[in-house]
Amino acid sequence: xxxxxxxxxxxxxxxxxxxxxxxxxxxxxxxxxxxxxxxxxxxxxxxxxxxxxxxxxxxxxxxxxxxxxxxxxxxxxxxxxxxxxxxxxxxxxxxxxxxxxxxxxxxxxxxxxxxxxxxxxxxxxxxxxxxxxxxxxxxxxxxxxxxxxxxxxxxxxxxxxxxxxxxxxxxxxxxxxxxxxxxxxxxxxxxxxxxxxxxxxxxxxxxxxxxxxxxxxxxxxxxxxxxxxxxxxxxxxxxxxxxxxxxxxxxxxxxxxxxxxxxxxxxxxxxxxxxxxxxxxxxxxxxxxxxxxxxxxxxxxxxxxxxxxxxxx
Numbered sequence: 001x002x003x004x005x006x007x008x009x010x011x012x013x014x015x016x017x018x019x020x021x022x023x024x025x026x027x028x029x030x031x032x033x034x035x036x037x038x039x040x041x042x043x044x045x046x047x048x049x050x051x052x053x054x055x056x057x058x059x060x061x062x063x064x065x066x067x068x069x070x071x072x073x074x075x076x077x078x079x080x081x082x083x084x085x086x087x088x089x090x091x092x093x094x095x096x097x098x099x100x101x102x103x104x105x106x107x108x109x110x111x112x113x114x115x116x117x118x119x120x121x122x123x124x125x126x127x128x129x130x131x132x133x134x135x136x137x138x139x140x141x142x143x144x145x146x147x148x149x150x151x152x153x154x155x156x157x158x159x160x161x162x163x164x165x166x167x168x169x170x171x172x173x174x175x176x177x178x179x180x181x182x183x184x185x186x187x188x189x190x191x192x193x194x195x196x197x198x199x200x201x202x203x204x205x206x207x208x209x210x211x212x213x214x215x216x217x218x219x220x221x222x223x224x225x226x227x228x229x230x231x232x233x234x235x236x237x238x239x240x241x242x243x244x245x246x247x248x249x250x251x252x253x254x255x256x257x258x259x260x261x262x263x264x265x266x267x268x269x270x271x272x273x274x275x276x277x278x279x280x281x282x283x284x285x286x287x288x289x290x291x292x293x294x295x296x297x298x299x300x301x302x303x304x305x306x307x308x309x310x311x312x313x
Contacts, residue, residue: 005081040065
């Protein structure tokens with residue numbers, strides 16, 4: 001049994017793929033398997049993948065395009081490792097990442113999380129996910145470790161026991177699935193070092209330049225997360241996530257394209273389910289700018305936001 005199964009979904013990633021796969025092939029932890037899932041790529045991704053097949057640790061799967069979630073789920077169905085790692089094909093990792101996270105797991109923790117870098121063409125910005133030293137953490141702290149799956153490893157037995165899958169057919173599947181793992185009471189360890197280089201490229205959902213209806217999948221993902229965490233002991237954390245990721249971040253994306261009707265829906269959801277969000281202890285720690293924007297989106301004061309933008313030039 002490999003110590004770690006690394007699942008890499010690939011879709012038209014020729015620009016970044018070689019750097020990603022090189023960082024995995026040369027991991028200091030040799031006892032791994034690398035499951036590459038080609039999700040119907042139409043560029044030269046397959047040509048690049050073929051160069052790596054001579055390494056016996058590489059498993060190559062091809063499928064029709066169905067989205068990142070379906071590619072990850074296919075990889076998960078064949079994974080044999082003690083732990084699972086999900087690495088996106090446009091990111092890369094430090095060569096000691098898997099060795100460090102696996103050793104930190106002590107083969108007993110269900111999830112090990114770590115810091116990461118936001119990587120631009122000319123710089124890395126260290127992103128520290130928790131304001132504390134490394135060590136065992138609780139579910140509340142886990143919910144602040146990021147919704148992305150790639151700065152974590154997961155015990156395979158834990159995922160399979162709880163029938164874990166990413167919701168297919170939508171984007172924002174990470175936001176729906178990864179925080180929701182907390183409801184299964186996992187044991188979690190935080191390693192306060194950064195290994196993952198999370199590439200900030202022009203094709204990311206956060207930086208999309210033209211409106212795509214798939215952005216509205218945030219409503220589906222948010223409903224999944226809300227229904228999983230409501231009526232649990234994590235109400236304060238859920239309130240924060242709904243306010244920050246839904247009311248603020250999603251509203252900003254819709255505002256960029258003047259989709260006020262979508263922000264209206266977000267505001268209605270918050271008024272019906274989290275009317276006291278502004279008094280949340282985690283919200284109070286955010287910047288004044290973020291809190292003001294949240295309030296303006298909540299009150300649907302689009303003209304005020306527009307005026308502020310004009311005054312700022």
